Amino acid sequence: MASKQKNVTPEQQKYQQLQQKHEKQRPVLKNCIRAFFVGGLICVIGQAISYFYIYFFNFTEQNVGNPTVATMVFLSMILTGFGVYDRLGQFAGAGSAVPVTGFGNAVISAAIEHRTEGFVLGVGGNMFKLAGSVLLFGVFAAFVVALIRTLLSMWGVL
């Protein structure tokens, strides 16, 4: 954002103040409420799917996460393919971006987008262009957390 920049001339600063008067701010509170309910609804659906797998397919609470996540990602990919998920995203914001369905949407939307450049350079080369940083920093964060936990348990704290 403009306010973070250094080296702003007085003229630029004056303009930016004038511009800010006209700039429409994001409706943060409304977005938060929408995100809370849509994100919550997605999680409720996920929970229902978990129970479904536990009840009908002999999964346990420990290992039901895998088929549940796969199903949710699959559903979000279908919705992305039909052009629905981006509309949901405009309404729900973080509510549809943060759950694992948002990850599925990031992967498949990039894959669809670059289909016209072929399977190797297009789909293969681009499908993780948005999700790639989620994977990288997700795996790295998991590594750091695991390292801390290991050290703490070695020292007898945990």
Place this chain on the structure above:
Amino acid sequence: MLKGHQSWVFENHPMITATGVTGGPFEANGNLAKDFDLLFEDLWIGQDSYEKAHRVLFEEAIKIALKKANIQKEQVQFLFAGDLINQITPSSFSARTMKIPYFGLFGACSTSMEGLALASFVVNHQGANFVLTGASSHNAAVEKQFRYPTEYGSQKPPTAQWTVTGAGVALVQKNNPSQKHPVITSATIGRVIDMGLSDPFNMGGAMAPAAADTIQAHFRDLGLEPSYYDLIITGDLGRIGHDTAFELINKSGLQLERRQFQDCGLLIYKEDQPVQSGASGAGCSATVLYGHLLNEMKKGKYQRILVVATGALLSPLTFQQNETIPCIAHAVAIEMID
């Protein structure tokens, strides 16, 4: 003829004798659908990529303009055109199809008026008999270029704008007093202005100072008052940029009235279409001017208009490298002269 510091006056009055305007499905549901010559139902336009569809939009607009003027493409000396895609391939590939000697332009969304100013200059000074000029954009192809994938579920802020799918082409030729057509009387070429804004989802706010600067330069160079024009219309400032530009211009001492100051990006779509702050894209000012505005001029609604197309000269790379957004605006005056 050069007048003032950065303006041309076209004393030979080159005319716009025909135009071709094409659009996509979203424009077909818009406010100005009846002013398009050809509207496509499908964003793919029967092609296997959006970039090819983008090219076809432009080619069809050229063909329509030629057909309306009843001339062959071999009679056209030059084509001045540009768009927003990498290396302006849709325009260049259209020039390959049409086999017309070609100048490729890049002025982002100001390309339409950059092209019209150059075309008028060339015709005014006997550099050509017929010149085609135009600009185009395709929503999906441009979003792919500049932003996230179209199906990615990110939430666009209220400052964002919707890229127009459309192409507008004009045929500029030597004045023929026996015919009554809109004539181009002057043009002002803008400076690149950077007020330090860096949010690519607020292009209107970044471009407003460029529009204001060019409009001030136009009136200073030509020694005119804003009341000379029935309409001063910016290209794609959108709601925020347009309000900001209006305040900037009035603060500069020019007496501009609200009703004579409009924006193509606010005209093209209906209120209930989900476009946030308005429309944008190289095709925005091109389709609105060459379709709607010239039709209104021929009907007699406007005698004199000043079209100020604005462009944000950023790339996805400069934005990721935290650079600010330099912007430009070019103004062209069009009049109906009896």
